[in-house]
Amino acid sequence: MFKPHDVRPLFPALERLQHGEPVVYLDGPGGTQTPRTVSAAMARVLDRGISNLGGSFATSRDADEITGAARRAIADLINATPAEIAFGQNMTSLTFAVSRALSRTWQPGDEIVVTRLDHDANITPWVMAAEEREVTVRWLDFLPEHGHDLDYAALDGLLTDKTRLVAVTHASNAVGTVVDVPRVVEASHAVGARVFVDAVHYTPHRLVDVEAIDCDFLVASAYKFFGPHTGFLYGRHELLAELEAYKVRPAPAEPPGKWETGTQSFESLAGVSAAVEYLASLGSPSTGEASRRVAIRSGMEAIEIHERRLTDAFLSAALSIGGVTVYGPTMSGANRTPTFAVDVAGLNAAEVQRALGERGIFVWSGHYYAVEVMRRLGVLESGGLVRIGFVHYNTSEELARVVNALDELSQSGT
Ligand SMILES: Cc1ncc(COP(=O)(O)O)c(C=O)c1O
CATH class of the missing domain: 3.40.640.10 (Type I PLP-dependent aspartate aminotransferase-like (Major domain))
Structure with a gap:
């Protein structure tokens, strides 16, 4: 079982909505959560x-x-x-x-x-x-x-x-x-x-x-x-x-x-x-007369730090799963968002989406309107790729669930 230890728990400030089963919302149209505020x-x-x-x-x-x-x-x-x-x-x-x-x-x-x-x-x-x-x-x-x-x-x-x-x-x-x-x-x-x-x-x-x-x-x-x-x-x-x-x-x-x-x-x-x-509430508490722009900067810095940790943890785990290919910058420290286009050998992207969905992990498959990206990568005709996109509220436990599910699927696909 993959257990990331270098990703600290995140932003309790976001009071997360849960719809019955615990689910992992990853980014994508309509796929993010909103704070109750x-x-x-x-x-x-x-x-x-x-x-x-x-x-x-x-x-x-x-x-x-x-x-x-x-x-x-x-x-x-x-x-x-x-x-x-x-x-x-x-x-x-x-x-x-x-x-x-x-x-x-x-x-x-x-x-x-x-x-x-x-x-x-x-x-x-x-x-x-x-x-x-x-x-x-x-x-x-x-x-x-x-x-x-x-x-x-x-x-x-x-x-x-x-x-x-x-x-x-x-x-x-x-x-x-x-x-x-x-x-x-x-x-x-x-x-x-x-x-x-x-x-x-x-x-x-x-x-x-x-x-x-x-x-x-x-x-x-x-x-x-x-x-x-x-x-x-x-x-x-x-x-x-x-x-x-x-x-x-x-x-x-x-x-x-x-x-x-x-x-x-x-x-x-x-x-x-x-x-x-x-977003302005996520950073370090502002002192004195700090403007909202300063608070937003601090919030976005906190987001970036957390997301870089998620990125490193995901890349090191996912790249070591046989049969899983990750598209996008894979160098450590690369300037990227924690959004990954993924292929699992032996399964098409829609099958992976369905299988992850059944495990309460919500991701998109196909081209997500990035048609030219998929064409350039040569996967447009074969159904595109699965997109796994973390955001700042995703936890290390959620990341582990995603990685372990990919691991399981890669074994079923081969
Ligand atoms: C990079 C990018 N540009 C544009 C859009 C389209 O945005 P909207 O749905 O607001 O038209 C999306 C939606 O997913 C997107 O991810």
Whole structure:
């Protein structure tokens, strides 16, 4: 039996929901848990009643206050200003909205760059927009033999003075690679291209800093960082102001409101603020006047330390199981999230998912919309891989359950 001893117990601050049997929730769409403070904040809004923005009565003032608070929370989370934060249904919808708006400024013969490491939500919206505008799509590959990291050297060859946009992920939701986004941004800005960053997978694992990475746009989804199902868009204020948004006439003409279509989910926005407060609560207790950004930094550092331990423990155990292949960076100390694409010899990914599910371990199999990753790894046609993605609330006992289940399955598969 595998028993990790180097992973300390974690964050009792998260009061975990249990649904009958003890289960292991690993990350993935709808697969993370939310703290009770998040669900309580959302329930409060629904219980009290809420109205739309901009009215001179209590429930509308509440909606204004909740929306403003959520913008301030996300601004603290990613080091931006509240006026640069717009909310939407999810990352995919927001990316389609920006791709439509941005592509109006493109000319036939222009070029864009997308990567094979990205989730399809940061590929197809751009490819469709490019098709409409007769713009050439250039593909940046990743290198399985080099920790599944992007081929940065090839990027320089793809960028030209015609490149208008580079769409890149901050971290891979399939194999866990953390991308050197500042490097991509520097090279892209040098030719005058805008950079759109998908931070959906990165945000629950590491501190986002839009100022440090200097990107033009960034999107993420609160359900991945322990909040509700709502997405947010960051854009440099001047870009959000000058670009023409697809909006109805009575909607605000200025950012961020002009990027928000229809009525927002105010209960979700209350949950977004609570999720950010939760992340801020995970670090060392702040002293004196420390800002929420400082507390978030400390919380994310605690998450990173714990996740690195989980990563090392998982890798050393899983790599020693015969018949189990782990995709993604496998070097000790590699810059990666604790998300692993795994193959068990003799079983297809759906069978492994089912078998783990029967053992109360909830994981995804297939391509999880990272279609190009699976194609590049040569496993798309054969059913993809199983994704085992830990987050900060996973315990050493849970990790041991997962490893032991893989061990058992590898013996049944051979
Ligand atoms: C890396 C990445 N990008 C984008 C998405 C899409 O996010 P949403 O469901 O909010 O549209 C996901 C969802 O799993 C993801 O993991």
